[in-house]
Amino acid sequence: MTTAARIADGPIVPIRWDDGTLDIIDQRLLPGEERHLRLSRCEDVAAAIGALAIRGAPLLGIAAAYGLVLAARDGRLEQGAALLRAARPTAVNLPRTVDLCLDIALTNPAAAVEALLNQAQRLESAEARACDAIVRHGAALLAGARTIMTVCNTGALGTGHRGTALGIIVQLADEGPVTAICCETRPLLQGARLTTWELSRHGVPAQLIVDGAAAAILRTGDIDAVVVGCDRLAANGDLINKIGTYGVALAAAAHGVPFVAAVTMSSIDRSALSGDDIRIEMRAPDEVLNLVDGVAALPGVAALNPAFDVTPAHLVSAIVTEQGVIRRADDPRVRRLRAAARNAS
Incomplete structure (x- = not known):
């Protein structure tokens, strides 16, 4: 190497x-x-x-x-x-x-x-073809969104091409003014380090927030939609994504903000009946304990460091794949998405 x-x-x-x-x-x-x-x-x-x-x-x-x-x-x-x-x-x-x-x-x-x-x-x-199709479908779905929250990194650095959730945000920014609200995404700050870097390369305005601020910002009503990626989607629609996604989904549901997952078909696992069937990676405690400027917590302090969490399917407003958009028809947040798209057109 x-x-x-x-x-x-x-x-x-x-x-x-x-x-x-x-x-x-x-x-x-x-x-x-x-x-x-x-x-x-x-x-x-x-x-x-x-x-x-x-x-x-x-x-x-x-x-x-x-x-x-x-x-x-x-x-x-x-x-x-x-x-x-x-x-x-x-x-x-x-x-x-x-x-x-x-x-x-x-x-x-x-x-x-x-x-x-x-x-x-x-x-x-x-x-690459899947990313192109997801961006096309996702940009149509979120046509009225101008301030969009996202988690982790779902651009070229995660897909090799245009990206999924981040690709949608970049496409929307090509069509009109968009601001991305980027969760820092612990433990390795992939939102802070990677997503803001990609957005800067595309000239898209980004505001970085600590993960703990997501719920408070969703409460203000200034967020039009949340769009996230996916590391695995279970057969029942449970979403496995970077740690912190579940909390954002809960807050989005509580405040009526559409929560959209951008998922390549290659990330769907029909053999896993639910998120409970999927092994969640636990990473080294040192990634948390030694995170800030190499300064560790006091000796003997333990840390749990899950890399992913499970967002139950009922919290997801819509799933965007390369084959199209799957909506929860009974979700009032879907009606908000449709109305925003109509207003944008």
């Missing part, structure tokens, strides 16, 4: 297959520095995923596919698959991609590397 610094310019390209290696933006260093990692082994890809150098459900699937190309090239396909599957447990894209790629490789072992590379490139293209 090697590193190289680059000057930020042009579109955000968080992942790129380049002459037999995988080039990624090291997201741990943003926004202070845009540095790329060149990953030449599947072990490097798995380590980068585990450390959150690369993240976001759709992008994890793409990275895993390319990681298996490297594993097959080194004759370590099964070992590489095991490492990738164990790197992060919650987003369904990663294990689903690993299983699909293993099936492809075992079907034609003699040409496994070429077949896996073709599959990785197909997956990357499919996720």
Whole structure:
């Protein structure tokens, strides 16, 4: 694995297959520095995923596919698959991609590397098309929204392309004035570090808030909608997303603010009947205890550090996928969305 610094310019390209290696933006260093990692082994890809150098459900699937190309090239396909599957447990894209790629490789072992590379490139293209369609459907649904709250990072850094929830916000900003209210998103401040960085690249005004302020700001009535991404959607519509999403959804419901989830079909897990069936990743306590300027809490203080939470389906006003929009017809917040869209047109 090697590193190289680059000057930020042009579109955000968080992942790129380049002459037999995988080039990624090291997201741990943003926004202070845009540095790329060149990953030449599947072990490097798995380590980068585990450390959150690369993240976001759709992008994890793409990275895993390319990681298996490297594993097959080194004759370590099964070992590489095991490492990738164990790197992060919650987003369904990663294990689903690993299983699909293993099936492809075992079907034609003699040409496994070429077949896996073709599959990785197909997956990357499919996720790009999904983002485009989600942005189109989501922008139509939220046409009247001008102040939008979001959680975590759901742009190019999480999807490899335009993004899901963040892509919708950027598209709306292209059509009229929009302000994004960005929750900082603990434990690793992916909203603060990554979402505000992406929005600045697009020239979209952003206001950063601490996670604890979300409910108070939703109470003021100044937020037109909340739009979030998804790491896994259970069969019953329960939404698994970055920690803090559930609290925002509760506050949005309490104050009548539409709460919309932007979900690629690749993140839907019909084998999980509800959010209770999905393993929630617990990350190292040090990510919380040592967060501010490297200063730890007092010795002996413990920390719980879940990376995700479950938002029950009844709190979600609408789900935007590449195939269209699913609305809860009995949700008064959906009527508000429709009215806003009519007024905007």
